[in-house]
Amino acid sequence: MRIQYRVPEGRTAVYTEQEIRRKDVTEKKILLGNEAIARGAYEAGVRVSAAYPGTPSTEISESIAKYDEIYAEWSPNEKVAAEVAIGASIAGARAMCSMKHVGVNVAADPLFTAAYAGVGGGLVVVAADDPGMYSSQNEQDSRMVARAAMIPVLEPSDSGEAKEFTRFAFELSEKYDTPVMVRSTTRLSHSQGVVELEERREREILHYERNTAKYVMMPGNAVKRHVSVEERMKKLAEDACAMSVNRAEYRDLSVGFITSGIPYQYVREAMPEASVLKLGLVHPLPRKLIEEFAGKVDKLYIFEELEPVIEEQVRSWGILKAVGKALFTVQGEYSANMIRERVPAIGGELPELSEKESSSLSPAQVPARPPILCPGCPHRSVYSVLNRLKIHAAGDIGCYTLGAVPPLSVVDTTICMGSSISTLHGMEKARGKEYIRNWVAVIGDSTFMHTGINSLMNMVYNQSSGTVVILDNSTTGMTGHQDHAATGKTLKGEAVPAINILNLCRSLGIKHVYEVSAFDLQGLEEAFLRETGRDEVSVIITKAPCVLLKGVSFPDKCVPIPEKCRKCGACLRPGCPALTKNEDGTVSIDETMCNGCGLCAKLCKFDAIETRRVNKSADTARKD
Amino acid sequence: MSVKNIMIVGVGGQGTLLTSRILGNLAVRGGYDVKLSEVHGMAQRGGSVVTFVRYGEQVAEPIVEEGQADVLIAFERLEALRYLHFLKKDGVVIVNDWRIDPITVVTGAAAYPEGILDMLGEARRTIVVEATKTAKEMGAPRAFNVVVLGAAARYVGFGKEDWLKVIEETVPPKTVEVNLRAFEAGYCMEDAAGRE
Numbered sequence: 001m002r003i004q005y006r007v008p009e010g011r012t013a014v015y016t017e018q019e020i021r022r023k024d025v026t027e028k029k030i031l032l033g034n035e036a037i038a039r040g041a042y043e044a045g046v047r048v049s050a051a052y053p054g055t056p057s058t059e060i061s062e063s064i065a066k067y068d069e070i071y072a073e074w075s076p077n078e079k080v081a082a083e084v085a086i087g088a089s090i091a092g093a094r095a096m097c098s099m100k101h102v103g104v105n106v107a108a109d110p111l112f113t114a115a116y117a118g119v120g121g122g123l124v125v126v127a128a129d130d131p132g133m134y135s136s137q138n139e140q141d142s143r144m145v146a147r148a149a150m151i152p153v154l155e156p157s158d159s160g161e162a163k164e165f166t167r168f169a170f171e172l173s174e175k176y177d178t179p180v181m182v183r184s185t186t187r188l189s190h191s192q193g194v195v196e197l198e199e200r201r202e203r204e205i206l207h208y209e210r211n212t213a214k215y216v217m218m219p220g221n222a223v224k225r226h227v228s229v230e231e232r233m234k235k236l237a238e239d240a241c242a243m244s245v246n247r248a249e250y251r252d253l254s255v256g257f258i259t260s261g262i263p264y265q266y267v268r269e270a271m272p273e274a275s276v277l278k279l280g281l282v283h284p285l286p287r288k289l290i291e292e293f294a295g296k297v298d299k300l301y302i303f304e305e306l307e308p309v310i311e312e313q314v315r316s317w318g319i320l321k322a323v324g325k326a327l328f329t330v331q332g333e334y335s336a337n338m339i340r341e342r343v344p345a346i347g348g349e350l351p352e353l354s355e356k357e358s359s360s361l362s363p364a365q366v367p368a369r370p371p372i373l374c375p376g377c378p379h380r381s382v383y384s385v386l387n388r389l390k391i392h393a394a395g396d397i398g399c400y401t402l403g404a405v406p407p408l409s410v411v412d413t414t415i416c417m418g419s420s421i422s423t424l425h426g427m428e429k430a431r432g433k434e435y436i437r438n439w440v441a442v443i444g445d446s447t448f449m450h451t452g453i454n455s456l457m458n459m460v461y462n463q464s465s466g467t468v469v470i471l472d473n474s475t476t477g478m479t480g481h482q483d484h485a486a487t488g489k490t491l492k493g494e495a496v497p498a499i500n501i502l503n504l505c506r507s508l509g510i511k512h513v514y515e516v517s518a519f520d521l522q523g524l525e526e527a528f529l530r531e532t533g534r535d536e537v538s539v540i541i542t543k544a545p546c547v548l549l550k551g552v553s554f555p556d557k558c559v560p561i562p563e564k565c566r567k568c569g570a571c572l573r574p575g576c577p578a579l580t581k582n583e584d585g586t587v588s589i590d591e592t593m594c595n596g597c598g599l600c601a602k603l604c605k606f607d608a609i610e611t612r613r614v615n616k617s618a619d620t621a622r623k624d
Numbered sequence: 625m626s627v628k629n630i631m632i633v634g635v636g637g638q639g640t641l642l643t644s645r646i647l648g649n650l651a652v653r654g655g656y657d658v659k660l661s662e663v664h665g666m667a668q669r670g671g672s673v674v675t676f677v678r679y680g681e682q683v684a685e686p687i688v689e690e691g692q693a694d695v696l697i698a699f700e701r702l703e704a705l706r707y708l709h710f711l712k713k714d715g716v717v718i719v720n721d722w723r724i725d726p727i728t729v730v731t732g733a734a735a736y737p738e739g740i741l742d743m744l745g746e747a748r749r750t751i752v753v754e755a756t757k758t759a760k761e762m763g764a765p766r767a768f769n770v771v772v773l774g775a776a777a778r779y780v781g782f783g784k785e786d787w788l789k790v791i792e793e794t795v796p797p798k799t800v801e802v803n804l805r806a807f808e809a810g811y812c813m814e815d816a817a818g819r820e
């Protein structure tokens with residue numbers, strides 16, 4: 001689908017899928033931060049985009065894939081994605097890779113050296129951080145990584161800037177011969193705001209000439225490149241003082257904030273009369289501009305989420321009146337209320353707590369509602385068996401990490417993508433084969449293709465006896481259903497040969513590789529008992545598509561038969577959210593939530609739940 | 625006008641994203657600056673979900689903070705109570721009279737609070753909507769979210785025709801008809817409840 005926007009005179013904009021399809025075109029649209037980043041790349045003439053899905057970065061690629069002019073792919077992991085973009089850049093095209101903050105770690109190897117090699121066509125790395133950890137295993141600050149890699153960082157504050165800064169990032173990249181990072185956060189990536197659309201400016205692919213001194217990073221060349229990297233960063237820091245993305249907004253001079261990204265919005269909301277130095281380029285910092293601003297304001301606050309990246313540099317220049325983490329936390333998201341509560345109002349004082357309490361309600365004490373596996377999720381079925389057999393699991397990253405919490409309580413460890421297999425291997429090497437007889441590694445199909453395969457190679461090579469369970473639900477589930485090398489479809493929607501995971505495992509020389517349906521409780525039990533007892537490495541692939549996957553239909557519903565119910569609670573044990581225990585001990589099943597997987601019916605020894613075909617028209621609202 | 629703050633809360637999978645998009649498009653259509661903030665990824669999987677919509681002449685932050693919301697649209701009772709303290713003193717909560725047990729209740733680790741609707745009513749202006757029931761009767765149980773939106777419409781503002789137009793343009797083409805009916809059902813329901 002080609003998205004071509006032309007602007008009819010005087011028309012205001014509404015952003016809808018239908019309008020895009022009708023090519024009924026508008027000037028202003030409300031876009032997610034991520035969609036705006038994709039739009040910025042499109043307008044900048046990007047030709048190649050590569051990524052691995054990861055919240056909160058995923059929609060960048062999903063959005064960019066809609067532009068016919070751009071080649072876009074899901075790569076198996078972020079390292080591959082970064083290298084694809086680097087290759088495209090060296091070949092002379094503008095290229096981009098995008099990833100979540102922990103993906104930056106996976107891609108760190110190529111990125112650190114790409115900073116030395118510099119670019120051909122503009123090269124932009126989008127890193128989406130997750131302050132507050134809405135969907136992540138840590139809260140690291142990508143600006144710290146970029147500083148270590150000596151890569152400049154731009155940080156937009158809303159969807160409009162997300163588009164503008166992304167476009168600008170390509171200009172910077174080419175002008176200073178460096179990869180440039182655009183740093184987002186969950187709040188920016190997943191907020192929508194008004195964006196003015198412009199036409200794409202097509203870029204000719206640059207002439208390619210062999211240049212080993214620049215692109216072959218062996219010691220003799222890298223030594224010289226390191227010198228240019230330092231010079232480039234120094235020059236950028238000087239030029240940054242005059243860049244329009246860095247902007248001093250002088251208002252009341254008694255209070256000044258240095259801030260960037262989403263926190264800028266909180267400053268504007270909480271203290272609209274304060275002076276603000278809004279930084280668009282957060283690395284390297286515009287020292288003169290900051291010194292000038294600091295000299296003009298009485299009180300100086302540095303308002304940045306996560307690490308004190310700006311604060312530590314500013315204080316190292318002797319600007320000791322700057323207050324940052326002494327007042328604001330390194331954890332979680334910021335807010336306007338944080339300023340209202342901790343910074344005295346201009347010409348005033350901190351608000352009295354009692355004043356606030358009297359005018360508002362305090363939060364109600366209510367039961368938590370943590371995320372859970374969906375009704376009908378095949379992972380629940382597999383975990384219900386592992387739980388019954390008292391088998392521990394070294395876990396991995398995906399929806400199935402939720403197997404750590406009650407009532408399933410199967411997963412014992414989760415560190416990072418691909419780690420389940422190698423951590424189980426390490427446990428065995430530390431404590432011996434017998435110790436891991438009641439252990440397995442669990443890993444999703446997409447995560448297995450990401451980095452799990454490397455760990456499995458290690459198991460074979462270093463003679464592990466562990467059992468690996470690949471929870472194959474035919475998609476990258478948690479991030480919202482993205483394809484990968486084993487699904488048979490590309491990001492652009494093309495059908496391609498799917499890598500067969502069973503054959504892939506066998507090709508490593510593993511003799512015992514088995515496929516079992518994720519809902520075959522008896523088959524699963526047999527396989528788990530047999531393979532964990534085996535003295536060599538084995539793989540069990542549990543198969544059933546994610547219930548939310550497009551095209552997967554569940555025509556049945558599970559229906560309780562109260563007369564037959566003995567109130568034993570066996571059906572409730574796997575913790576399916578569609579089931580509720582009634583006061584009399586029988587169960588109700590919410591038909592709007594039930595996907596009819598039949599797990600509860602299978603667990604009932606008294607046939608008190610049946611799986612029944614229901615009237616299809618009752619479910620048309622979602623399944624079309 | 626000053627910035628209008630709306631929150632949509634519910635349980636992951638109940639369609640808060642779609643309804644917030646309808647509101648966002650409505651605000652753009654009205655010529656306002658608008659910001660929406662959503663929840664994606666793991667946090668969405670059956671967990672407590674909150675989406676913010678803010679519109680006005682100029683909007684800075686994309687989130688609504690405690691004590692600032694004008695309208696709280698809740699797809700489930702417990703979630704209405706969880707976020708009630710975000711409402712302004714004169715704010716209004718529109719709540720779907722529906723219960724979904726959190727896993728903590730299913731496993732017996734916690735109890736589902738009794739008398740939520742009374743607690744809401746005592747604290748703030750409360751409109752109770754039988755949206756899930758209505759949507760089931762319509763033969764479209766999943767469209768309950770648009771029924772709630774219909775009931776919330778006159779507290780949010782905008783003309784009815786604008787709502788219908790925007791719903792038509794925002795929801796997936798195959799669900800336009802059912803969603804328009806769902807909105808109508810909610811809108812009429814409120815016609816009665818609004819007079820109290």
